[in-house]
Amino acid sequence: MFPTSFAFARKHLAALLLAAAVGLPLLWSLAAAALAGLDATAWTALASQPQTAPALWLSLYTGLAATALALAGTALLLAHSFGTPRWTRLLGRLPAMLALPHAAFAIGLLLLIAPSGWLVRTGVALVAPFDAWLGLGLALDAPPAWQSTQDPWGLGLIAVLALKEIPFLLWTAAAQLQRPDVARRLTLELRLAQTLGYSPRSAWWRVAWPQLLARLQAPLLAVLVYSLTVVDVALIAGPSTPPTLAVLAWQWLQDADPARNAMGAAAAWLLAAVVTTLALAGLLAQRYGRGWAAARWARGVALIDEVKVRQAQADPVAAAMTCTDTARSRSAPTQAAAYGLGGGRAGGGTGALTLAYSAVAAALALGSVIGVWPFPDLWPQAWTWQAWHAVADSAPVVWTTLGLALTSSAAALLWAVAWLECAPLAWQRRLQGLLYLPLLLPSVLWALGLHRLALAWGIDGNITGLWLAHILCVLPYVLLSLQGPYGGFDARLQAVAASLGRTRWAFVWRIKWPMLRAALAASFAVGFAVSVAQYLPTLYVGAGRFGTATTEAVALAAGGQRSLMAAFAALQWLLPALVFGLAAWAGRARRFPAPARVAPPAASASKKLSHTLQ
Amino acid sequence: MPSPSTPTLLQIRLRCLRTPAGVLLHDLAIDVPGGAVHTVMGASGAGKSSLLAAVCGTLDEGMAFDGTVHLNGQRTDTLPTHQRRVGLLLQDDLLFAHLSVLENLLFAVPAGPQAGRRAQALAALAEVELPDYANANPATLSGGQRARVALARALLARPQALMLDEPFAKLDAPLRQRMRELLFGAVAARGIAAVLVTHDAADVADTQRLTHLS
Numbered sequence: 032m033f034p035t036s037f038a039f040a041r042k043h044l045a046a047l048l049l050a051a052a053v054g055l056p057l058l059w060s061l062a063a064a065a066l067a068g069l070d071a072t073a074w075t076a077l078a079s080q081p082q083t084a085p086a087l088w089l090s091l092y093t094g095l096a097a098t099a100l101a102l103a104g105t106a107l108l109l110a111h112s113f114g115t116p117r118w119t120r121l122l123g124r125l126p127a128m129l130a131l132p133h134a135a136f137a138i139g140l141l142l143l144i145a146p147s148g149w150l151v152r153t154g155v156a157l158v159a160p161f162d163a164w165l166g167l168g169l170a171l172d173a174p175p176a177w178q179s180t181q182d183p184w185g186l187g188l189i190a191v192l193a194l195k196e197i198p199f200l201l202w203t204a205a206a207q208l209q210r211p212d213v214a215r216r217l218t219l220e221l222r223l224a225q226t227l228g229y230s231p232r233s234a235w236w237r238v239a240w241p242q243l244l245a246r247l248q249a250p251l252l253a254v255l256v257y258s259l260t261v262v263d264v265a266l267i268a269g270p271s272t273p274p275t276l277a278v279l280a281w282q283w284l285q286d287a288d289p290a291r292n293a294m295g296a297a298a299a300w301l302l303a304a305v306v307t308t309l310a311l312a313g314l315l316a317q318r319y320g321r322g323w324a325a326a327r328w329a330r331g332v333a334l335i336d337e338v339k340v341r342q343a344q345a346d347p348v349a350a351a352m353t354c355t356d357t358a359r360s361r362s363a364p365t366q367a368a369a370y371g372l373g374g375g376r377a378g379g380g381t382g383a384l385t386l387a388y389s390a391v392a393a394a395l396a397l398g399s400v401i402g403v404w405p406f407p408d409l410w411p412q413a414w415t416w417q418a419w420h421a422v423a424d425s426a427p428v429v430w431t432t433l434g435l436a437l438t439s440s441a442a443a444l445l446w447a448v449a450w451l452e453c454a455p456l457a458w459q460r461r462l463q464g465l466l467y468l469p470l471l472l473p474s475v476l477w478a479l480g481l482h483r484l485a486l487a488w489g490i491d492g493n494i495t496g497l498w499l500a501h502i503l504c505v506l507p508y509v510l511l512s513l514q515g516p517y518g519g520f521d522a523r524l525q526a527v528a529a530s531l532g533r534t535r536w537a538f539v540w541r542i543k544w545p546m547l548r549a550a551l552a553a554s555f556a557v558g559f560a561v562s563v564a565q566y567l568p569t570l571y572v573g574a575g576r577f578g579t580a581t582t583e584a585v586a587l588a589a590g591g592q593r594s595l596m597a598a599f600a601a602l603q604w605l606l607p608a609l610v611f612g613l614a615a616w617a618g619r620a621r622r623f624p625a626p627a628r629v630a631p632p633a634a635s636a637s638k639k640l641s642h643t644l645q
Numbered sequence: 646m647p648s649p650s651t652p653t654l655l656q657i658r659l660r661c662l663r664t665p666a667g668v669l670l671h672d673l674a675i676d677v678p679g680g681a682v683h684t685v686m687g688a689s690g691a692g693k694s695s696l697l698a699a700v701c702g703t704l705d706e707g708m709a710f711d712g713t714v715h716l717n718g719q720r721t722d723t724l725p726t727h728q729r730r731v732g733l734l735l736q737d738d739l740l741f742a743h744l745s746v747l748e749n750l751l752f753a754v755p756a757g758p759q760a761g762r763r764a765q766a767l768a769a770l771a772e773v774e775l776p777d778y779a780n781a782n783p784a785t786l787s788g789g790q791r792a793r794v795a796l797a798r799a800l801l802a803r804p805q806a807l808m809l810d811e812p813f814a815k816l817d818a819p820l821r822q823r824m825r826e827l828l829f830g831a832v833a834a835r836g837i838a839a840v841l842v843t844h845d846a847a848d849v850a851d852t853q854r855l856t857h858l859s
Contacts, residue, residue: 456706523739526703529726530733531753531802541752545743621743623782 046454049446050462056503057465060480061472063487067479068300073293077301080294086276091305093185093275094259097192101254104193105200108380109243110235113208114221121381122205126556126615128198128388130607132564134585135600137191137267139391141588142398142597144187146174147406149394155407174406181270188269192261194387196254203250204243206512210519217242250511252313253470256306260473263566263581267588276302280475281567299476306473395604398597418598425583432563432579432606439501440558443509444551446502450510451517452539470507477504478567485572492574500568509558516550549618556614560607580606651678655700655806655838659712662695669695669708675856677806679836682829682850684843687858693842696858697808700840701733702726716805716838732804732837734828736811738795740783746770746794747779753801769797773827789820793827800831807832809841813848821847 077083112118131139143149155171162170180187207213217239224234265275273279276298283295402413422429451459469477481500482491490496520543528538544551566581580603587596655677662670669692677683685693699710703726714722721729740749750766770776773793783791792812799807812828813821829850832839841848849855 521739523735523737524741526698526701526726527733527735527739528752529703530701530729530731530804530808531798532727532730532755533752534725534727542741542743546741548743621782623745623785624780 042453043455045449046458049450049453050458053446053503053506054462054465056484056499057468059487060477060484060503061468062480063483064296064299064476064480067293067296067483070293070297073290073297076290076294077297082273082279083276083298083301086273086279087301087305089185089270089273090259090276090302093188093192093269094255095309097189097196097258098251098255100189100193101196101200101258102251104197104380104384105204106240106244108197108201108384109204110232110240111380113235113239114218114231117381121201121384124385124388125198125202125205126553126611127608128384129202129557130560130611131195131388131392131604132560132581132607133191133195133261134263134267134564134566134581134588135395135603136195136391137264138584138588138596138600139395139398140187140191140194141180141268142394142593143390144179146177146179148179149390151175152407152409156409159407171407181268183270183272185270185275188265188275191264191268192258194384195264196258197384198388200247200250200254203511204247206515207243207246210515211521212519213246248313248317249467249470252310253467255309255313256471256473259306259309260302260475262475263585266585277473277475280473284475284479284571295475296479299473299479302473303476306471310471392604395597395601399594399601401594401597415594418592418594421595422598422602425578428578428580428583429602431577432581432602435498435501435565435569435577435579436559436562436606436610439498439505439562440509440555442498442502443506443558444513444555446506447510447513447554448551451513466510467507469504470511474567478571481568482571491572492576494577497569497573497577500572501562501565504565504568505558505561508561509554512554512557513550516547520547549614549620552614552618553611556607556611559610563603563607651680653677653838654679654717654836655840656715657696657700657712657840658714659696659699659710661709661711662692662699663709663711664695665707670858673712673856673858675840677838677840677854679805679838680833681854682809682832682839682841683854683856684841684849684851685856685858686843686846686849691858693858694810697733697810697840697842700806701731701808702729703733730803730805732799732802732807734795734799734807734809734812736814738783738788738791740791740794740798742784744783745779746775746781746783746786749783749794750798750801753798755803766801769801770794772831773797788815789824792816792820792824796824796828796831800835804837807837807839809839811843812841813843813845821845825850 108121109118112121141148145151151171151174158165159170208217220238221231221234224238225231229237260277261275262277262281265278269275269278274282280295280298280302283291283298286292286295399418400414400416401411402415402417404411454462481503485491485496485500488496490499524542524546525535525538528542529535533541563579564581565579566585569577569579569582580599584596584599584603587599590596653676655675657673657675657677659670659673661668661672673696675683675685685696687693695704695708698704698708699712699722700714702722702724704710710722712722713720716730721731740746741752744752747763747766747770750769751762754762754765756762767776767779770779773796775790775793775797778786778790778794783794786794792815796812809828813824816824825848828839831837841850843849
């Protein structure tokens with residue numbers, strides 16, 4: 032007999048309702064998008080379009096290159112900084128980097144690398160005094176004619192995506208590395224590997240990275256999907272003749288001609304098929320590459336296993352001998368380095384990433400107050416708040432951005448917490464694929480599905496539909512960021528609390544949620560940032576009636592109002608940065624007072640109470 | 646040590662304890678009078694901790710307990726954990742990291758006037774010889790101090806039975822001895838029925854009350 036069968040049934044019912052509340056619109060959108068793609072004429076038209084093949088090729092190589100670079104950057108940064116103070120500092124900076132939306136980052140980077148941007152001006156200013164002497168003709172009086180923005184090779188797009196995805200991958204890696212169970216095991220294994228004579232970096236690559244990489248599959252797939260299918264960043268930083276396939280699909284979907292609309296839906300499905308093929312190829316490569324990897328790492332792992340076995344047998348002499356022998360025979364100097372993996376290069380990697388983000392942020396901030404700025408002057412002739420006055424005059428845009436972000440991230444957080452509390456683990460595992468679907472589907476296809484859903488439910492072009500669309504877009508990110516800390520929460524604490532006579536709710540209110548406060552606040556901030564950055568759903572489901580900082584910034588990127596574009600992009604960054612800052616403050620560790628003597632109860636009272644206790 | 650005629654406070658009758666992999670334990674009877682410590686020993690994986698979890702009502706999902714647990718004559722295995730009045734002390738102290746030592750203790754004190762609850766918690770802290778640590782961060786305490794706070798917390802909830810899952814395993818020899826004295830003394834003084842799981846024969850309080858799981 033189940034002692035708590037009523038509570039058990041109630042919990043399952045709640046989980047069922049929660050699953051239905053999100054599953055229904057998700058599946059509806061998916062089905063609607065699928066129906067839109069079932070048009071043979073559209074597929075024929077897509078195949079005969081001369082732009083399709085080059086656009087697909089561009090999408091493929093920019094997406095794959097950006098993902099590969101982001102992964103390589105993440106791996107190197109982790110190898111060079113994990114376990115050092117640099118890793119802690121980098122973790123502290125990640126929220127600010129994550130708060131910078133892709134579109135804002137792209138705009139900031141363009142302000143830096145454009146022919147008339149800061150980098151060229153700085154170069155000219157540095158070279159000009161020596162130019163007469165060198166005779167190289169580098170003292171330009173007009174911006175160079177090269178195409179450093181929206182270049183036809185997609186290099187700018189790759190750079191934006193790779194730089195923007197590194198903090199995301201670092202953050203997901205940190206979520207894994209901070210799980211008490213994973214952290215404890217990895218730390219022990221890294222130490223063991225070092226006692227076997229492996230340098231800290233070698234130990235990382237042989238022991239920690241293969242394990243971590245296996246846990247980064249889902250985030251990596253999300254990065255690949257995003258890089259292959261992003262629209263707003265490709266509009267700002269990508270080539271235009273032809274654009275990426277996602278941009279092409281988006282343009283066709285916006286067309287008044289239903290035939291081109293259908294072709295857009297087919298293009299979106301083509302992207303989905305490409306993504307699925309790549310994901311399957313990745314899985315196959317992982318399966319068949321495992322043998323190679325196993326052989327590659329076998330030596331180190333086998334030795335570690337040997338030490339583990341010896342320790343398990345409580346044979347300290349053998350363990351000590353293994354340590355001293357191997358330490359003597361191999362790279363002894365590296366032992367002294369302990370976790371200091373690579374010194375200068377480590378600092379260089381994290382420093383370069385920080386510098387890139389600081390430069391972009393500075394470009395946005397300064398770019399928003401630039402007045403007259405003739406080339407090649409390093410500094411403008413005048414600074415002006417005009418762009419910010421224009422932003423202030425667009426109060427509805429600011430309020431829509433804020434309102435949507437606050438309410439959708441709050442709703443998503445409430446749902447995620449309720450789901451993680453109520454849903455049995457088996458349900459959570461089974462529905463994971465569906466809940467993370469928005470991360471794994473091309474955004475343009477997803478926007479199409481959401482639009483059809485809004486049309487069917489009669490909520491297109493109004494704030495309710497837009498809010499629902501934002502919730503569905505935000506939810507996977509909130510769930511993803513919360514799932515790690517929730518999964519890593521020590522379940523024994525609940526048993527202890529119950530054994531102390533406390534109900535489940537008392538435990539949740541007074542122990543669990545306060546202990547997960549930082550994770551809850553961070554998840555809210557992530558949701559807020561994701562909502563602020565939404566472009567396609569805002570435009571499509573909102574039927575163009577609702578402007579947000581992102582839609583304004585992307586629209587302005589195509590025009591010549593540099594300072595206004597920078598101001599909206601800066602706003603797009605400042606709002607999430609503010610919320611991330613608040614989240615960090617709300618989730619800060621408690622400071623306990625220095626140990627101080629607390630007057631115990633009077634002796635007689637103490638005795639009496641002790642007696643009562645007995 | 647209670648005399649053999651002392652009435653049973655905790656009665657465990659286990660017909661079967663199942664995991665998804667199969668039957669873990671079967672046909673087990675344990676009777677513990679108030680103030681006594683019944684020791685359960687056995688190899689790792691024999692089901693010692695699962696037995697304690699079954700008594701507490703904290704078995705993992707997928708595990709099933711077939712049997713009865715009576716505490717002071719009342720059947721408790723049908724009650725939710727928080728109503729069973731069965732305390733739990735584990736190998737890890739599991740102090741709540743975001744609460745001070747005093748707040749950890751207050752969490753266990755049953756509802757009542759705030760001043761009285763605070764006084765009870767402070768008295769319990771004095772009893773485990775840590776009167777100066779009320780406002781301390783649990784993370785700054787030594788292993789032995791943390792274990793004593795965990796003991797004080799478990800006792801403050803006024804349990805009728807106490808499940809002790811290797812509570813001395815992480816302590817060094819002198820601390821183990823001190824903790825045994827404190828714990829067994831508190832159990833005897835309060836008339837609690839305790840079940841102790843251990844691998845260490847030195848922990849056995851009463852050789853007459855010993856179950857060996859194979």
